[in-house]
Amino acid sequence: AGDAKPRVQASSDALAHLDDRGTTTDRVAEPMPDLDDLSAFRDLAVQVARAAGRMIREAHAQRAGGGDGGELSVAVESKGSEQGAPAAEASVDLVTATDKACEELIIGTIRERFPKHCFIGEESTFAGGGAADAPLELGEQPTWIIDPLDGTTNFVHGYWPVTVSIGLAVRGELVLGVIFNPLLDEMCVATKGGGATLNGRPIRVGGAAGVGEALVVNNLGASRNPAMNTLATARIGALLQASLRGLRNSGSAAQNMIDVAAGRLDAYFEDGFGGPWDVAAGYVIVHEAGGVFRDHLGGPFTLRAGKGQVLCGNAAVVEDIARVLRSVEPGGGQARG
Structure with a gap:
């Protein structure tokens, strides 16, 4: 069978927290951009991904060199289970000050340009009590789905697989993806129907048959x-x-x-x-x-x-x-x- 698009449907509100149904709260709509206008969204996503990447790279360098602020930037909080939690509930999910600062930068910059867009960010969602185990419903409004620092445990340990990930859904469909690894200086970008590039060069999945x-x-x-x-x-x-x-x-x-x-x-x-x-x-x-x-x-x-x-x-x-x-x-x- 062919690959199906993800089931995504409705959303809104700037810096939205997901409710117990996995939805966000609707607000007054603004005129919808044409999908042909994705270049403006793409360019902004690349810009903010690079800006967040600079913060990650600086914190990484400070930590490695023992400079001021490095240890604070990777100071660990847990989004996982408490010490002594039942084994069935045990988890080891982490967050740092750098995760939070990067998310604030990304959302704040995009919101300034597009104040009525919607936002789903990892750290703000967890701050709001987490998200339910249900299909994510996305609505008509453009909705940015952001992981400001993917690979937090790697970041804490100084390991290189650390990325900024920014997706955009328009009319309930995922149409833009930007992922940046600031430690490798690799920027991967794709828009629906526009192909995918890595540092500006077209890329293609591998050909393994099994x-x-x-x-x-x-x-x-x-x-x-x-x-x-x-x-x-x-x-x-x-x-x-x-x-x-x-x-x-x-x-x-x-x-x-x-x-x-x-x-x-x-x-x-x-x-x-x-x-x-x-x-x-x-x-x-x-x-x-x-x-x-x-x-x-x-x-x-x-x-x-x-x-x-x-x-x-x-x-x-x-x-x-x-x-x-x-x-x-x-x-x-x-x-x-």
């Missing part, structure tokens, strides 16, 4: 639930038994999607990525690079308000990886949708 030819990346996510740990290791074991060529784990969903879109990795899968901000930009980028986006078992991809599942790459390798993952799925692992 598991045996594939270099695959899997993030294990923040959950430390024992049952989830067991299932995650069973999936990896099944892929290895199927003669997977290679396996990587980067800790950044957005970096994974740059690498898949550029053909450096053949596929990325994850069960439990943090929220829509992790994948909104990458969805557009992978599609425009010739790839498909599915859930981890090969069913239709749904952009969710909370944690979600993804498997992306070229159509053939995605189908074969999904086949292997379904073989160890509890209850027989039927593809959804």
Whole structure:
């Protein structure tokens, strides 16, 4: 079957917090921009991604050099479970002052230019109590979906897979993706129908025909639930038994999607990525690079308000990886949708 677009429907309000249904609160609409006008949105997204990237790079350099402010910038707060929480609820999700400062910069800059646009940001959403486990409903208003610093744990440890991820939906459809790795100075950009580029050069997904030819990346996510740990290791074991060529784990969903879109990795899968901000930009980028986006078992991809599942790459390798993952799925692992 062909790749389906994510089920996304309604939204609004500047710096919106998701409510318990995964929606945002409507406000007075402004005239809709033509999709042909995406260049202005694209240029602004690139501008703010670079600005946030400078903040990340400076904090990274200060930390590495022991300069003033470096330790403060990577001081860790947890969005995960409290110490001593039940094992089934255990998680290790982190946030730093740099995450928050970058999100404020990105949203503030875009809002100044487009004051009636809507915003879904990782840190503001968690500050508002998190998001429900439901499909994300996006409305007519342009809605920016932002991860200001994807790969926070990497950032805390000084590891390079750290990205700024900015997606845009117009009329309920994802149409723009910008991902920037400031430590590698790599800017990946895509608009619907306009192709995908990495530092200005067109990119294309790899050509692996199946598991045996594939270099695959899997993030294990923040959950430390024992049952989830067991299932995650069973999936990896099944892929290895199927003669997977290679396996990587980067800790950044957005970096994974740059690498898949550029053909450096053949596929990325994850069960439990943090929220829509992790994948909104990458969805557009992978599609425009010739790839498909599915859930981890090969069913239709749904952009969710909370944690979600993804498997992306070229159509053939995605189908074969999904086949292997379904073989160890509890209850027989039927593809959804």
